[in-house]
Each structure stands twice: as C-alpha cells, then as structure tokens.
Amino acid sequence: MEFLNHQLKLAVTKHFLFKSKVKSFVYGVDTPLEPILDHRQCNFGIWIKDFGFPLYGHIPAMQELGKVHEEIHDYATYLVNLKKANKDEEAITGLVGLEERADHIIRLLQVIQAKLTA
Template sequence: MPRPFKEELDAARLKHVLFKSKLRSYLYGSGIDDAPIRDPRVCALGQWIEQIGRPQFRHLPEMQQLDELHEEMHREANRLLDLYGAGRRDEAVAGLSGVNRLADMLTDLLDTLEAKLRTEGR
C-alpha cells in the first residue's frame, strides 16, 4: 500500500537535504563517492522521482517542473565538481550559493505539490 502523499513528500525533502549535504561535504574535501552527486538517476531524490514521484504525481505540472529542476541542480553540481577537480576549490565552494537557490526552488515545488494534493483530497 502506498504511503500517504505527505509522507512521500517528506521523504523527498529528506533525500533532497541529503544531496545538498553530500555536495557540500565533497567540496570541503570529504572524498565521498561523487556518483550520487553527478548522476540524477543515482541520487536518492532522483530515484524517488522515478519510483514514486512520476508514478503517483505525474498529473500535476509541478512534478514535471520538479524533475526538470532536479536535473538542473545536478548540472550545476557537476560544474562545481569539475571546478573542484581542476583545483579551483574556492570557486566551487562559492558556487554553492547557486545550488542553494535551486534547492530552495525545489523545496518550494515540493510544498506546492503537497498543497495541491491536499486540495485534491488525497
């Protein structure tokens, strides 16, 4: 039985926070695996979008927007990882502000999804 939409969206929020944490940790030299940062299909939120988000919420335009914004976040994260790999650590770390802007937009979309689903009576 699927979880209620509130629980699903809370799970997505947690996965999103995990992504931001991994990116920040990597840029500060933790040496963690970069695959979940680089590949939107490997990260936990990308898996949630594929397995839960699209199947359950595809009828809402915000789900498509969330998917696209998620891809954009990974493109920006890849840019920062490339800067870091090129020895431009300070520039990469400074770029976190752009990722944070995208992350806030993604959180807002999750909030909008939740509000719309609540009005649908799900």
C-alpha cells in the same frame, strides 16, 4: 493523506542528503559522489521516477520538479569539476547557486503538497 506526507518528507530528506554530499565534497571532505551526480541514479531521482511521476505526474509542478532536479545535478557536477580542478574558491562561491536550486526544489515539493491537500 498520511502516505502523501510520508512520501513528500522522504523526498525532502533524500534531496538534503544529496545537497550535503555535494557541499561536503566542495569543502574538501572525501565524499563518494557516485551515483549521486547522476540525476537518474541518486535517491531523489529514484523517488521521482518510482513515486513522484507515477503518483503526482498530473501536477505541473511535478513536471517542473523533474527538470529542476536534472538542472541541479548538472550544476553539482560543475561544482565538483571546479573542485577537482583546484578552483576551490570558485567552487565554494558557487554553493550559493546550489542552495538557490535546492530551495526551488523545496518550493516545488510544497506546491505539490498544497495541490494534493487542497
């Protein structure tokens, strides 16, 4: 149980770091974005591949998490491209969509935790 809680807290932390870097970039902070824009190379993506799927892949929410994680990266890339194209207002407004996707990821992690502790 302790291992499970540690792994899920680690996943949440890695997810928040990703979100913070994208938001910082959109707000104009010179933030290195590699490798965070690649869903397979970011810390959370590595966690999903190395721990999430092997340990929790039998849970449908884990399968959905993999898909939603890829979607949030696609959306983050969209926001970064808006910022690079000097469409600052559009990128900032688009952060609402990033938050919605991020909240979905947190909810899925909570579902996974609930399934494993039931």
